[in-house]
Amino acid sequence: MDGLRRHKSMFLLPGLLTLFLIIIFPLLFTIRVSFSGWNVSNPQMDFIGGANYTAMLDDSRFWTSITRLILLAGGTVLIQYLIGFGMALLVWREARGRRFWRVLFLVPMMTTPVVMAAIWQTIFHESLGPMNDLLGMLGLPRIPWLTESGPALFALMTVEVWQWTPFMFLLLLAGLLSLPKEPFMAAAIDGAGTWRTFWKVTFPLMAPVSVAAVIIRLIEASKLSDSVYVLTSGGPGSSTETPGYYLYIQGLRDQQTGYSGAMSLTYLVLMIVTLTIVAALLTRALKLKGDS
């Protein structure tokens, strides 16, 4: 019997080995790198203690990029959730043409983020882009979409919302389609209107799916860098830099391997803690709503 159990556990080995190679080893390696002075002119991993972490505490560009991302991700995910939920409700109710709408809504998500950002870069081009042409036709002034801090952040948020709302739509639609019919029948018998049914039945029942969708999107948004790279390159100045893009600059372009290792780990820990708290708060808030 013991032999059989040992034999069975051998089947776990490939999985464990893969896990070690793609997660545990890089993580341990990054921890080691983060305590080294490895940089472009010194490929040796000299141990330098916590110097990278000390330098990071003084790096306002890193901390500002984190604050910016929190606002950016929080804002865009909220908008994505609202629009995505609306679209899912629309398709859920609307029987005719449901398949067509589903496919249409998913098109942005199927496009590579870099390609999507390049298209939006053309749309937002200050002198040649259709966005400013449209404003001109309406008699409104042209906006420097990508060359002033405020408009550039707005442009970045637009691309994020455009690209990832379909993902939210897909998850929420799946959630809606899996809801039991009985509560809705009971609500109808009680004479509840559409709005009341939504708040008292649909929304509470959707709470677990909503939390999952929002958390998944927040995790994804925390890695935002590809559209920043294409759309604004972090500019103007450093006003659209996200931690992901800043890590790319430090780690890959400027080859500050040790320093970027320290920042990556710190950022990873911060994100795990933040997202855990957000998930707990969201779960509690939505449960309360559901109980009322």
Next chain:
Amino acid sequence: MRSRPYKGLVAVAAAAALTATACTAQDEAQQKPKEKTALFKSGSDISYQKYGKNYPTTKVKDVPGSCSYESISRKDYSGQTLKIISHAVPVIGEPTQLHAKQFEEITGGKVEVVNVPFGELHQKILTPLQAGQPAYDVMFYPSLWIGDMAPYLAPVPEKYLNTTGMQDVTAAYMDVATWDGKVMQYPVDGDRHYLKIRADVLQDPKWQAQYKKATGKDLKVPTTWTEYQDIAEAFSGKDFDGDGKKNYGSAEVTKRDDLTFSAFISRAAPYVKNPDVKGGVFFDEETMKPLINTPGFVRALQDMVKAKSTWAPGGSNFGLGDEIFSFGGGQTLMSYSWDDAFIQAQQPDSKIRNTVQAAPLPGSTEVYNRTTKAWDKKANQAAYFTWGWTSAVAKASSHQEMAFDYLCFFSNEANTALDLTIGRFGVNPYRISHFAPEFWEKQGWDKDVAKAYVDTLSGMEENPNRVFDLRVPGVNQYMSALANGVAAALAGQESPQRALDGVAREWAKITDQIGKDKVQSAYRNVVALEDES
């Protein structure tokens, strides 16, 4: 503590490398080319026409010599493979590919070219070199990286230094290719920043009268940054070419990660390079204290911020491509940077062909003296030699002869003559013979345009007051920090002084990180170029 803690990884990599090497190992006999019958006669006509309609129909003669088509086609490299890394197509990447194809055709050897975007080039070249893996035999990269690359490069052998083409390279570009007294880089391009301006507008009596009336000054090619600003302001927002669309005063490279540092150094050069003060402009040579936040640099950044009002829409985030399009496409009156926008304007299909003029970079009426810590009141102009593409052969390459033969073929007289005329190639004058106006007139340039162009470029070679790029280990980090400071000031996030104070702090940190002695020793090479020219 110095260590290689990733021993396991190194062992695996070494095993893989050994296996790969064993599979592809060439014995010594294969390193040398065999002799074969030449495919070209001496003095044959050379043209790129057969490679597609994107190439000009121009024909030039193969110039006899060891790098000529005739000589290289005598060599048989069949069975050998050359690996090359170069910038993305078209700038330098396209000629790398084209000449690789030709080299294959005439020598029988195989040439594999990898093209990489600018942002990844440094890492893709340096990482395998540092790991001791000869991933590429030939590398094309910006010449200012020499401080990082030099330890891993094979010096150019004497027989290649004695070729007619190499003997013709200007003194400045031989200096750029030299490190610690040895020629480590194979010159294939020469780059400088200079002023480009619409001569048709400047010489138009209508615009001259309007400018005089508005400013009380004569309209002429600006010789200072103040004049440049005045003219740019006066013409910005006007339709000076009568096509019904607004034109603008100036286009500059301002996108943070797209060579903005070069644009800024151009603006700063006349304020910081004092011909009476030796010892470099970027650091105090003795203490290695950064000088990037001294008054000359601050003045230049103030000028650049002020210039925003004269830029075309989107101008505060213009990359090099945008600047080329903006001036070369006729949108703006002036710009300053590399040759590309000028060559673009002079392409046969350009609507502003032969209406443009080249001139030295604007100067200043005073220059900061960092010894006396005061401004010296005098007219000052400084030439800026801003990197230029270069090429080199890896010390660890097992195909060094083939690699150097490829480079000497790449830059032989016939190929260089044709490459110079194709704007998108990014190959610009770097040999004395390239400064002959007749060469450019043959391409259809007006006599005056050609003369002003070669006079501007050769004048920089002769100017004793010159600024060179930083060329120290970690130069990318220094320039990245500088570009970030400039961009922050342009975006209004910080004042020019505060932005450059931040850059100075970053530079001091980078120097500590890399090692003061290492940076200082390399920086002395730069200072020597500037002070001993």
